[in-house]
Amino acid sequence: MKLKKFLSAALVVAMTFSFASCGKKNQQTSAPANQPTKITVWSWSTAAKSLKVAAENYKKNHPNVEIEVVEMGTNDVYDKLTVGFASNEGLPDVVSIEDDHFKSFISKFPQAFADVTDAISSEKGNFLNSKIENLTVDGKIYGFPWDAAPxxxxxxxxxxxxxxxxxxxxxxxxxxxxxxxxxxxxxxxxxxxxxxxxxxxxxxxxxxxxxxxxxxxxxxxxxxxxxxxxxxxxxxxxxxxxxxxxxxxxxxxxxxxxxxxxxxxxxxxxxxxxxxxxxxxxxxxxxxxxxxxxxxxxxxxxCLGGSNLMVTNASKNKDIAIDFAKFAMTDKETQLTMFKQYGLFPSYTPLYSESVFDEPSEFFANQKIWKLFADVAKEIPPINFTNxxxxxxxxxxxxxxxxxxxxxxxxxxxxxxxxxxxxxxx
CATH class of the missing domain: 3.40.190.10 (Periplasmic binding protein-like II)
Incomplete structure (x- = not known):
């Protein structure tokens, strides 16, 4: 079963939380440009809605950047990407890709995604190892891990x-x-x-x-x-x-x-x-x-599912697109909102020390279920999906x-x- 089928149901997770403070935010990434710029992001369902929150948060420190989040069905995203990569036209700057689809795309279109090895280097150790390994090809990392599915x-x-x-x-x-x-x-x-x-x-x-x-x-x-x-x-x-x-x-x-x-x-x-x-x-x-x-x-x-945020090489504003993608996946306030309000379990492990992960769930017999899942997530062996x-x-x-x-x-x-x-x- 794929995560995309259930994201909308996960919205109700927020009802169980007494919202904890967001803790110390990550430092804002610096804006690569000072002039008005627009980037387009493709995603689906709840993930797209959460990226709109990320866009609003990013614009607080980057007011000259316009971010258009386009929501469509998962299969529509993949179909449009396939056509776009083949013609090098009509592509987004940033896009969601599920774990089990990444290797297929990069095998068919080796130049499709931007190499973000340098951009992610300072945060690499803060992401789940299983997710980083899946995004690594020939020593280069091609995306930012997003939700995990322990x-x-x-x-x-x-x-x-x-x-x-x-x-x-x-x-x-x-x-x-x-x-x-x-x-x-x-x-x-x-x-x-x-x-x-x-x-x-x-x-x-x-x-x-x-x-x-x-x-x-x-x-x-x-x-x-x-x-x-x-x-x-x-x-x-x-x-x-x-x-x-x-x-x-x-x-x-x-x-x-x-x-x-x-x-x-x-x-x-x-x-x-x-x-x-x-x-x-x-x-x-x-x-x-x-x-x-x-x-x-x-x-x-x-694990059973998971996705990532990628930047396409077709982007005319690649530096800004990479900066936004990194922000969306590493800013604590943004990631906590994605988790609490949209049920997207983070791959960014610094969040696991937030108080919400130690709170009991009344629905699940007062178990600390989020701590259990966080502990499991850190132990997941890597998966080689291949193309x-x-x-x-x-x-x-x-x-x-x-x-x-x-x-x-x-x-x-x-x-x-x-x-x-x-x-x-x-």
Missing amino acids: SAMFYRIDIFEKAGVKPEEIKTWDDYIEAGKKVVKATGQKMIPISVGTDDGIYRELLNQLGTFYFDKDGKPVLNSEASLKAMGLIKKMYDEGLVYNNDSWDSLITATKNGTIASVPFGVWYVGSIMDQMPELKGKWGIMRMPAFEKGGNTAA HFAETKELVVNAMAKTTLKGADLKTTMDELQKQVEERIK
Whole structure:
């Protein structure tokens, strides 16, 4: 699932906060020009709305800079960028790009984005390492990290209690499976939703936990590796044990979450807003814990989503565009507004020391959920999406359906998948 689908739901997150002071702002970046200048920014949904706030804040110290934020659908942004990069016409100065789309664009259009290595150098260590690595190609950094999507396990406190399941005792995925059996037996509910025939989000989360992905660091597919077999094997095991609710759409997932058909959901931080917005009657019945590890003491951190702010080389005001993008991603007041009012979880780690991250959430049983997500975010292993992510994902989803719905042999299926991807990306 992609972050863009849920940004609007995240708006309600702001309702839970007693706004903390913004703390000391970052120093304002200096304006590269003193004459009237205009830059255009493309983004979508809630992200675009938050960039309008960034533009207003930037203009306080740069009154000669006009910033036009153009809001459009995510696919429209990508379609227009593709046409624009091909013709070198009609391009914005600044644009939002999701983590899983960046490598595809820069592979097709190597000169598309501005090298911001120097501009980000003073702040590089303040961003999540996993985000910086994704934006780095041949030692150069091509964007400013924006929102992160650390994953955790959302769970129904009341359903767990009814089944005699204690969340603090779930340390590994084996523990989780045993807990799931108790839930199914005691309540008749399913333990976990997985879109076994339409999306592989859980598989990618599990791969990320294991420090791998579809591809290794050199871009070679590793879909029949030991780690990949572990990840897909876990999904198959949970399905075969009768723990899985097969949701075939976002609406069916929301319905199942709302009516108690499922006891837990391993998802990104953006699901906080979805739960609070669409099921307020469940206040106090949801808890959040770290994802289980594959072995005791193993990694529990993963992510599912995220985006960045890029500057195009086509910009006629590149210095100003870079200055604005850096400001938007590093100014504390702006970033806190993006988080509190628009639900965009920051990649800029100095914000994690702000008091809002230490406040309990009344909705989530007074847990300090933002601290939990901040701690997870700092531990997320990097992901190498490569320019073949989209086409490979389609093949992975088909393989997942074969091993679960059709009961195909795991090793055989993953070997076939490996060959398919190798052939596809030749």
